[in-house]
Amino acid sequence: MTPIETVDELVALLGEPTERAATKGRPSLLEVDRQWLAASPFCVISTSDAEGNCDASPKGDPAGQLVHVVDDTTIAIAERPGNRRADGYRNVLSNPHVGLLFLIPGRTDTLRINGRARLVSDAPFFDAMAVRGRRPILALVVEVDDIFFHCAKAFLRSSLWEPETWQGGADAAACAVPSRPEIAKAVELDTRSIEELEAYYGPSYADGLY
Numbered sequence: 001m002t003p004i005e006t007v008d009e010l011v012a013l014l015g016e017p018t019e020r021a022a023t024k025g026r027p028s029l030l031e032v033d034r035q036w037l038a039a040s041p042f043c044v045i046s047t048s049d050a051e052g053n054c055d056a057s058p059k060g061d062p063a064g065q066l067v068h069v070v071d072d073t074t075i076a077i078a079e080r081p082g083n084r085r086a087d088g089y090r091n092v093l094s095n096p097h098v099g100l101l102f103l104i105p106g107r108t109d110t111l112r113i114n115g116r117a118r119l120v121s122d123a124p125f126f127d128a129m130a131v132r133g134r135r136p137i138l139a140l141v142v143e144v145d146d147i148f149f150h151c152a153k154a155f156l157r158s159s160l161w162e163p164e165t166w167q168g169g170a171d172a173a174a175c176a177v178p179s180r181p182e183i184a185k186a187v188e189l190d191t192r193s194i195e196e197l198e199a200y201y202g203p204s205y206a207d208g209l210y
Contacts, residue, residue, distance in 0.1 A: 012027065021065045023155065024146065024148045024149070025146040025148040026146070026147055027073065027144060027145065027147070028072040028073045028144060028147070029069065029072050029073070029075075029147060033111065033147060034069055036102060036104065036111045037066075037067040037069060037075065037111070038063065038064050038067070038101060039063050039064075039104050040063060040066055040067065040102040040103060040104050040111070041060055041061060041062060041063040041066055041104075042058065042059070042060045042066070042102075042103045042105075043058070043059050043060075043066065043067075043077065043100055043101060043102045043103065044056050044057065044058050044059075044100070044101045045058075045059060045077070045088055045098060045099075045100055045140065046088075046099040046100070046101075047087075047088040047091035047092055047095070047096065047097075047098050047099075047117075048091055048095055048097070049090070049091045049094045049095055050094040050095050050101045053089075053091075054089075055087040055088045055091055057087065057088040059077055059078075061078065061080070061131060062131060063104075064203060065078075065129060065131050066078075067102075068089065068125045068128055068129050068139075068167065069123065070141070073143060073144045074141065074142065074143055074144065075113070075141075075142050075144070076120075076123070076125060076129070076139045076141045076142070076151060077100075077140045077142070078129045078131075078136035078137075078138075078139050079088065079136055079137045079138045079139065079140065080131070080134075080136065080137065080209065080210055081137065081208060081209070081210065089119055089138075091141070092118070092140070093119070094118060096116040096117050096118060097114075097115075097116060097117075098114070098115060098116070098117045098140075098142060099112070099113075099114050100112065100113040100114070100115075100142065101150075105161065106161050107155075107156075107161075108152030108155035108156055108161070109150060109151060109152050110149070110150045110155075111147070111148075111149055111150070112147065112148055112149070112150050113144055113146070113147045114141065114144075114145050114146040114147075115142045115143050115144045115145045115146070116142070116143045117140050117141065117142045117143075118140075118141050119138055119139070119141075120136050120138060120139050121143055121163065122194055123139060123141075125139075130208050132209075132210045133180070133210075134210040179198075179201075180197075180201045181194055181197035181198045181200070181201050182194065184197050184201075185197060
């Protein structure tokens with residue numbers, strides 16, 4: 001492998017960004033950003049601890065309830081019942097810097113927010129973030145440092161939203177990936193039988209979302 005160890009080496013390969021790309025970030029939300037956040041049901045939250053150990057955590061809720069806009073420079077994302085590892089939240093306690101990527105199904109562009117986060121166990125807006133009558137366990141409150149829209153090329157290259165490439169479609173390689181119960185049995189050393197795991201990850205798995 002040929003390492004890249006300096007910014008100059010990186011720029012020599014990639015080139016400099018256009019002025020429009022380099023300056024498109026802004027420090028506060030516009031109306032179009034609010035519209036995007038209201039339409040997004042899914043985001044990825046990237047964090048690192050004080051030593052630089054990283055985590056990227058997916059979050060999902062019905063569109064309109066994933067994100068609560070507090071004001072033009074502040075948003076909140078709810079935490080729902082999960083596996084309680086809280087890797088990203090542990091990171092935030094030692095390093096508040098976060099990167100967020102918001103997706104809308106079918107859209108090949110994305111909205112990115114970089115900022116500083118804190119955790120809150122209650123707030124006046126928790127009632128507005130309730131889903132199926134359940135308020136958030138906690139919320140990640142993010143002060144926006146930089147927000148911008150990201151181009152579509154990654155989604156176009158991956159054909160992510162094209163159903164014919166999904167498992168069981170035209171992409172035979174996807175079908176070779178073991179099922180979630182098989183992964184749990186082989187990788188996570190779950191002691192339950194495959195039949196028990198298939199029942200656990202079956203339709204009733206969604207009963208514990210909230």
